[in-house]
Amino acid sequence: MTSLEDVAAYLPSERVPVSDMTEELGLGPDEAKVFQRFYGLSEVRREPGGTLTDLLLAAAGKLTTLRGREHHVRYVVQARTMPVVVPHPVNPVHEVRDALGLRHAQAFALTHHACASGLLAVDLCGKLLGADGHPDGLALVLTGEKTFTRAARTVPGTAINGEGAAAVLVGIRGDRDRMLGYATRTIGRFYECLSLADALFTEFRQIYADSLAEVMLAAVEAAGLALDDIALVLPHNVNRVSWVRLAKGLGLPLDRVFLDNIPVTGHCFCADPFINYQTAVELGRLHSGDRYLLATVGLGATFSAMVFEH
Amino acid sequence: MNGSESDPLEPGLGHWLRERVAHYAQREPAEIDPSANLTSYGLDSVYALSLCGDIEDRLGLVLEPTVAWDHPTIEALAAHVEGMLTDARRPQDAG
């Protein structure tokens, strides 16, 4: 049974307030204030001098339970939003693998679910490990990206993207954070992502809330549960308002949606739900036996949700 | 279940109310007589409604908004609210 053996998160120390980003993001003064006061976006983190390898390693290096179990790791998977993240022949996933002493593991990247690729990677790793027949086998999922370009820094009108990483150690022993259900749905006509024609982008925004709600309910159902059984939703950190709307649509009390990180991290691509997991555990928001749900959307467009038991 | 004087959750409700009344009346708490009608400090119906909101927010209770119209002294108001708290907690205590 797929389970999260360990999760570690890393946020760079340099804070960039949204008010300092208005020019680079093309935000008017009113829009910038709305982003801060209503969307709950106050700052993001960046590490201008650091590489993607540095970022991912900083998270993976905090996986204390990896120590001494390196030989069990069979896969190192980078789940990422952007298909191309570094110039050839730089290969961060190989660099991280090697630096962690995991040269024996197979390394590859998953991108086609964009920001939802992290959940896909967890599910895939569980399946691969299960098929391998090694009960102690592990897989390392790496999430988080750099925001070098303007296109990487915002989802216009919706989110501000930041740098932050999470490393997830996936196993199949199922003794902690067992995956109970996973649902994902890709709606291919939005494949052009941010280059969508206006009408199609509007359509994406229109179906967004319902589609995400649908996979959240599907994942809950796959877990054999009802929404009321979910103690906490660990969402992607796009903005507060869209979660207020979604929670209302689902009849989900807002205090069961973990929104604490939106003002701290902004949207960190595939890393959001895992960074949120880590913070929620730190804050004591998850108790043993709690069922919780990770929910995220990738442009392109993929809607994904995964239910776990803590 | 004892009376509200020993209630560990809400020590000095009367004391706190006196401070709120002093705040609205823009006077020192010591100048406020807990047995005097709120109107004697110039606190009209509007302030009484605000005071009710303050109590609700502090204690997480739902009160009739006009509670301070019906219990127009600090003593009366505190006694009424403490009585409500006692009633609200009784079922859990009994269980």
Add this chain to the structure above:
Amino acid sequence: MTATELARRLGDPWDTANPAGHTAVLAADERGEPFGAGEQILDAIGLNAEFVPADLGGRLARLDDLIRVMRQVFRRDPALGLGYGASSLIAAVNVWTAGDGRQRRRAADLLLGGGRIAAGYHELAHGNDFAGSALSAYAGPDGRRRLDGRKEVIANAARAEALVLFARTSASPGSRSHSQLLVERADLPAAGCRDLPRFLTSGMRGVLLGGLAFRDCPVPADAVLGEPGRGIETALRSFQITRTALPAMAVGVLEAGLDATARFTDARVLYGRPLGDMPLIRSVLADAYADLLICDCLGLVAARSAHLVPDQMSLYASAVKYFVATLLTDAMYELSRVLGAQFYIRDGEYGIFQKLLRDLPPAGFGHAARAACLGTVLPQLPRLARRAWRAGDVPPVETYRLGGSLPPLSFDRLTVTSGGRDGHSAALTLALDAPDVPAEVRRLLHIVAVEFDALVRECAALPPGDLSVDARPEALDLPARYAAVLAATACVNVWLHNRDRGGEFLADPRWVVAALRRIVIRLRRDPGPRSRDQDRVLAAEALARHHRNSGFGLSDER
């Protein structure tokens, strides 16, 4: 009785031969008399039944329907609207809110029989400070209450079959010393009750404003509505209905003003072309029309809120009274500039305009002055700023769906404060994230949101001295700005939730852009350059409605 049917019976206002047209309305106004032909039509259709709840045999089931019907009356003659209709409604809501079964039955029978109930609240010496009312109804030696004092500037005081009197029933200080009494004129001994001379007025000249002086006047033992001492509470609760409904009815006055102005701009040729083709004139028409739509949105949303979120009406009713009355008055003044000399000429084709202009201010002032309404909202703002405005607890979408089904109106769910709840403001936040919002709507919403955010901060920091009548003028500006934010929320949500079901004009975002621009100006922010295209669309729509003799509201139905 539908509004459409009433409009049909009132006939073409511009037909000089119509006994219920503008010519006849003006003639009655010149004589300072109630408009007889109008009263006959309203008698014939049993208009009073609109004020009586359905469970008592009347037709009052939905506040938005009541407004739609009464708007036709106000559109034809504001004095008829107030004098025939609204004054009985103001009195009756007290009975529906606080009366026992017998009192409710009696009031219903009176109204359904074509009678009137006068609302005896006002005393010239105390104005809107009704807690200061000096009319007393203390128990006499025989145990019966006796009236002593006066009520002044009361519509239909002399001809009403019954009165709801607001009187002091206890000498104690505080807010439990007043009560309403439902008394029938026939039960009052002539020796104890004297009619005051009629008050002569400049506007609403067709309303019979009188007064009563009482001296040791005994009343029946069962006259008090509800438990004695609950009068202030009853007034604050029941008037939430009338403070919402009356301004929304008075939108009919601006409809008539817009109708007259559109007719004028169409007929008048200046510099070889119709006046209405000049960009300046078009912009005035477009602005007045946008103001009308704002009033319509806010009025209807508040009316629907009375059914769906009655616990929050203490905020919305007063905000509507303030904002709608202000917009209507200002818009009529702006239109008067288009009419040139015709705006003050008392006869001829456009003579109706000066009457409308005179009638509107009393409609805006009457029942509760705008400053008093702001004073009702102001003390609630600090608590809203502390908790409600970020909570995201929005009202059901049905609140914004015009004409959609509604739960029954329950007077007993109205409360004197909103208890720190305010769903409509949260709905502004959600609208920011709504998909498919044109960039221009979004940009204007951002301005409103930023102003709202500033308002929240200022309200959270309001000192205690600003919560009462001693509030600084700047403090009273806060509820005024709050009302503007509510209006913006109402407009954008009405557009969002009706664009797929309300017809072509309602679906076009240009009206909501125009409305938001007007509100942004009220918030003292610059909405940016105006679009000629938008002026053209709105002015053309106003003209088309005039030609079709239809309503000017969100829907062109009447």
